[in-house]
Amino acid sequence: MQKDKPLILIVDDSEQNREILMAYLEKENYRIEFACDGIEALDKVKNNPPDLILLDIMMPGMDGFEVCSTLKENRETRLIPVVMVTALNEKKDRIRGIEVGSDDFVSSPFDKEELLARLRSLLKMKQFSDQLDDAEQVIIALARAVEAKDAYTKGHVDRVAAFASSLAKEAGLPEDEQQTLYMGGILHDIGKIGVSDSILNKPGRLTDEEFDKIRQHPVIGEKICKPLNSISPLIPIIKHHHEKLDGSGYPDGLSGEEVPVPARIMAIVDVYDALTSDRPYRKGMDKEKALGILKEESDKGWWDKNLLAKFAKQL
Ligand SMILES: [Fe+2]
Structure with missing residues (x-):
């Protein structure tokens, strides 16, 4: 089954960071969406669930940890991979990120090759979990068919x-x-x-x-x-x-x-x-x-x- 290009949601309050990420990703085969804060991010995820989220930690209002734990507690959104953007060597941020269910981390300033490799691997996993989800939907549809008998x-x-x-x-x-x-x-x-x-x-x-x-x-x-x-x-x-x-x-x-x-x-x-x-x-x-x-x-x-x-x- 041919699917659309993967959709990546970039959540960052810094315009400069959004532009850098966009520059790295625009040549790849992805669709890109942006959110400038946590609330906007959750809203976009709800209306148009992305295949992966690149999530900044330090944002005004709701920070990246809170956004991540909200997504991971919700059955509908918990399988969307979240990559947190941390400052280089910020060990405590990574530990907190693991605790709230982040799937991976990238450090800013970004290493382009590393960033792209991480995204590719997580998007592949997402594809598998989508297929699994489809299979689950088929089984549920079967159960409904049984009920209708x-x-x-x-x-x-x-x-x-x-x-x-x-x-x-x-x-x-x-x-x-x-x-x-x-x-x-x-x-x-x-x-x-x-x-x-x-x-x-x-x-x-x-x-x-x-x-x-x-x-x-x-x-x-x-x-x-x-x-x-x-x-x-x-x-x-x-x-x-x-x-x-x-x-x-x-x-x-x-x-x-x-x-x-x-x-x-x-x-x-x-x-x-x-x-x-x-x-x-x-x-x-x-x-x-x-x-x-x-x-x-x-x-x-x-x-x-x-x-x-x-x-x-x-x-
Ligand atoms: Fe029974």
Whole structure:
């Protein structure tokens, strides 16, 4: 796929520095944008995300460290490489830069060859992460296609994603795991793409053979997502969201501590949403009734009681 020339955003309050950088870069195959301060930089990144940012540290108002940490904390912008411009041998600036997530440094006054080499290498990395991102988008689109196969599960994955990430937060899991549970909510049933519509949408009771096919979906999901590194943290959720703590679930019949915590969370919110959603053959239950059923099932040894109590408190 032919992409546009890479876009570099130069953020510097000194006109002289901007001109020097421009002179170095204009003969290269790049598009260049400028920002004169931190606020303008964040604004430009939001409206037209660049492929790389050359960021001065000392600027009036918001300095380069603050700009960098803001970009690196935001999921949308964290993969844009940031190269900080430091004064020669300013060790403390480099340490601070590493702490706020800067990807590389160049010293001013600039060494042209070194600058260009660093930019080329980071832009190549950015290209890889964009491709990965594209692959992730394809998988997400697939998950949406699966949801669309069944008209009665409309909105299910978004609700489950929201429930799962907020239960993860309530359970004290770190922020990256909360995010994993959100994505897990979107992707948990992706393996249903390999189960025929006539089985998924069958209104009556499933035969044993049909149920066996349904029970394959966590394993199919694992196979779809395994080749993609960025999605690998979701695999325990995709593969084990139908396990039960007493070992009676599928596909592996894991029990107790063997069931990963994110999968236990997904199991509870998935069942809750299924019980409270309308189906072709019944209306969705109200909150109390659904929680009553989940409570009975956790007494039987299926679900994690602590997590269920936390979930009930949140509703
Ligand atoms: Fe499932």
